[in-house]
Amino acid sequence: MDKKNITIYDISEKLNISAATVSRALNDDPKVSQATKELVLKTAKEMNYKQNKLAKALKSGSTKNVGIIVPYINTNFFSSVIRGVEEELTPQGYHVIICQSHEDYSVEIKQLNTLLNAQVDCIFMSLSKTTLNTDYITRALNTNNTPIIFFDRKKDISGISSVTIDDYKGGYLATEHLIKQGCKNICHFSGNHNLEIYQQRYNGYADALKAYGLTLKEDYIITTASSIESGADAVRKLWDRDDVPDAIFSSSDFAALGACKELKAKGINIPNEVAVIGFSNEPFTEYMEMPMSSVDQTPVLMGKMAGQVFLEGINESNSGMNIQKKVVLKPELLIRKSSLRK
C-alpha cells in the first residue's frame, strides 16, 4: 500500500544512472543501449512505475485528451456520435471526455471552460438549444490554441469546422415521400429555428411542398420540444380545428412518438388517415406497435468524421493549422409502416 508514486528518479537512483537515461529508455529512444533499456524496463515494471501524464502533458503541451460537449448523452443519436469519435480517436491514443450541457447555455459555457482548463487537445461540440449567443466560443477560439469542431447542432463561426448531415435534404426527402403517398395536408413539427438543423429541415419541407404545387399553411407548423408530451400536445392542438392534416413530418422522433400515441387514442388510423415520419431513427421507432418511418442521420459516421477532421488538422500543419472544413453527410430515408399506404 505505497503512498508515494514511483518516479523516474526512483528508478535512476536504484540503477545508479541518470533520470534522463531512464526517461529515454522508457520512451524507446534509439540512442540508448539495448542493455540499459531492458534493465530500465524490467525494474520499472518491478517497481510498478506509472508515468505521470500530468507532468508529461505540462511538458509537451498535449494531453492526448479530447472533450465532447453534448446537450445530453441518453439518446441513441448523441451516444452514437460519441461512439464514433471514440472509434476514430482511441486507436490514436486519445481519450474522450464527455460533458453534458443539459440544454443549458450557462452550463455549456462552464463545460467549455472546464475542458479548456483541462488542456484538452480538441473540443467537439453540439450546441444547446438555449444557446443564442456564441460570442463566448469565438472568444475562446481567439485566446486558446484549442481547436473546436461542431457536429450536428452548429453555428457558422469563422475558424470552426463542422460535421453535419444535409438536414435540408432530409426534410425534403421526408416531405416528398409523404406527398408521393398521396398526402396533401402535411403538417410539420419543428424544433427551435435558433438551431440550424431545425431551420434546414423546415426549409426542405417548405421547398418540397412548393416543388409539388402544395401550399404551405402557417398554422400547420408547430414548434415542439423533442419530447413525447410535446408531440401529443401538438396533435391535440391541430385536431382541434376544421382542416385536420393527413400527414405529419416531425423533426423529432420523440415528438412523432407522442403524436402516434395521441392519434391512436383518438382512434385515427396510421398511416391511412394520417401518415407519420420522424427524424433521427432512434431505435424505438423500429420497435413501435406501428413501426415508424424516420430519417437516419448516420450518427456513428458523423462522430468518426469529426474525429478525422481533428486528426487531419493536426497533420496538415504543425503550426497554426486553421483550415476550416465543412463535412456534410447524406441523410437516409427509412420508410416503415407509419407512412406507407398500400
Added chain:
Amino acid sequence: MDKKNITIYDISEKLNISAATVSRALNDDPKVSQATKELVLKTAKEMNYKQNKLAKALKSGSTKNVGIIVPYINTNFFSSVIRGVEEELTPQGYHVIICQSHEDYSVEIKQLNTLLNAQVDCIFMSLSKTTLNTDYITRALNTNNTPIIFFDRKKDISGISSVTIDDYKGGYLATEHLIKQGCKNICHFSGNHNLEIYQQRYNGYADALKAYGLTLKEDYIITTASSIESGADAVRKLWDRDDVPDAIFSSSDFAALGACKELKAKGINIPNEVAVIGFSNEPFTEYMEMPMSSVDQTPVLMGKMAGQVFLEGINESNSGMNIQKKVVLKPELLIRKSSLRK
C-alpha cells in the same frame, strides 16, 4: 490570435511584482494587499489569463476530476446515475469524465488505466458483464492512491466502497406482487449470474416463491441479454412447451419489452393470460401500449450517494482514508397495467 498562453510570469513582469504575489493574489490569499490584489485581478482579466490546471494539478496532486466507467451511456439508468454524480460533485468544483467499457473486459481495464494516468481523484465504476476477474482492480488499488467506488454492478473487494440497491428485495417484491395477482407459474428472465445484481434478483425471486409455497422450476429460468430480441427469443422458447407460464419477472426492461411484443404477436393477453414486470423503470415502460410494471432503482439518488461517499472519504481522513462503506438503497415497485389483474 495569441499562440502562447499567458502565465503568472507574464502578469508579474508587466506589473513589476513577483510571480508569487500574482499567484497569491489570484488565489485570494489574505496576506496580500487589497490594492495589488485588485490590480492583479484586473490585469489578469485584461491579458486573458487562464490558469493552467495541469501545472496546478502536478503541484497539488489533485486534478479535481473524477472518472466514471460504465458499460454504456445510452440507457436511462446509467445516464441518470452519471447525472446524480454530476449533481453532487459539480458544486464542489469537480469535473466528471465519462468512459464506456462497452461491456468489454479488456476495454474496461484500459479505461481504468487511462483514468489513473489522468490522475483523477476518484473512479466510480459499474462492472462490465464480461468481467470475471477483478484482480486488476485490486492491483490498481494497491499501487495507487486513487479511491475506487462501485455502483450497481459491484464485486466484493476489500477497500472498495459501493452503492447499490437491494436487488434481492427488488426481486422479492416483484415476484410477491405477481403471486398476489394470482400467478402460479412465474418464469424469470435473468442476466448473467456473474454479476451480483442478477444473482440477487434471482435469489429474491426464488425466496418469494418458496415463501408462498410455490415450486421453482429450473426450466422457467431463462438467461437473457438486456435486449429486445433476447426477450422475444425467451418467449418463443418457453411457449414451445406444455406448461406455459402465467407471469414473467424480467431482470431487464428491454428483455421484458421483447417478451411483450412476442406475446402480442402470439395473441396472448397481457396481463390476464400472462402478467409481466421488468426491472429498471426505463422511461419507455411508462409509454408502452400496455404500460409495463417495473422496479425502480432510483439511479439519480444512486449517483448522488456515490458522490457523497467520495466526499465523505476525503473529509474523514486527510491521510490514508480507507473506511469501506456499503450503501444499499431501497428499490421501488411500480405497478402498472402489464401486471395488474382486475
Added chain:
DNA sequence: TTGTAGGCGTTATCAA
C-alpha cells in the same frame, strides 16, 4: 506584505 527559491515529474538541449 512581498520576494526568493525549490519542487511537482517529465522531456529536451547541450556537453561530455
Added chain:
DNA sequence: TTGATAACGCCTACAA
C-alpha cells in the same frame, strides 16, 4: 551512449 541542467506553470516554505 550517457549525464547535467533547464524548462513546462504553478504553489509554498522561508526569508526579508
